[in-house]
Amino acid sequence: DAVIDEAISKYHLTETEIMNRGYKIYTTLDQEDQKYLQEDYSNKYLFPVEDDQSASIALNARTGGVLAVIGGRGKHVFRGFNRAIQARRSPGSLIKPLVVYAPALSRGYSSTSTFPNTPITFSENYRPTNALGYESGKVDMATAIADSYNIPAVYLLDKIGV
Structure with a gap:
């Protein structure tokens, strides 16, 4: 979602163009880091209250590149609310x-x-x-x-x- 949002704002493309015109977008996302973060967020022992929400972004400290991102817990909805990039809360x-x-x-x-x-x-x-x-x-x-x-x-x- 964050990548699509950036492409829309930076390159003035529509979501339909991005999704249907064969664009290749390269990121610093690390599939293994992403998998581990998703597993953590699915672990009921780390989130004992079922409705608790959270967001997390793992960055490469040297480059600032995003390695993994989770925008909330539960079922992911494509282009739904993403706490990691859309929530406006105090750190x-x-x-x-x-x-x-x-x-x-x-x-x-x-x-x-x-x-x-x-x-x-x-x-x-x-x-x-x-x-x-x-x-x-x-x-x-x-x-x-x-x-x-x-x-x-x-x-x-x-x-x-x-």
Whole structure:
């Protein structure tokens, strides 16, 4: 669906033209990665609530090429709603490793570096909290990422800058 959408917008083709005129479209999709992702999304033990939804995109870190994509769980409908490319939602905690921890690692911090995990006020009146108000003193980076704590992420971002 994403490939068809891109061809429509980039090359001004219609869906009918793309599907019926013999175009060959080459992508970076890896069939094995796609198969594994689809198997994971079909695994009832990974999604214990039947109606839970999710989306996932696996990228090649070197090239940015899409290796696999899943736009939701359940029966796929051709040209149906695809959460991976059409949902407009906040990235939530997924963004913390990308915009805080990875840049910090490149600036000399390590997975064992420790950060406060108690309330701190930033920028006059911004006071982040963790889910359920959890506090624990200091935590190392690995724990802060694994437990998705907000306070260490904001503290570190304040230190390294945006």
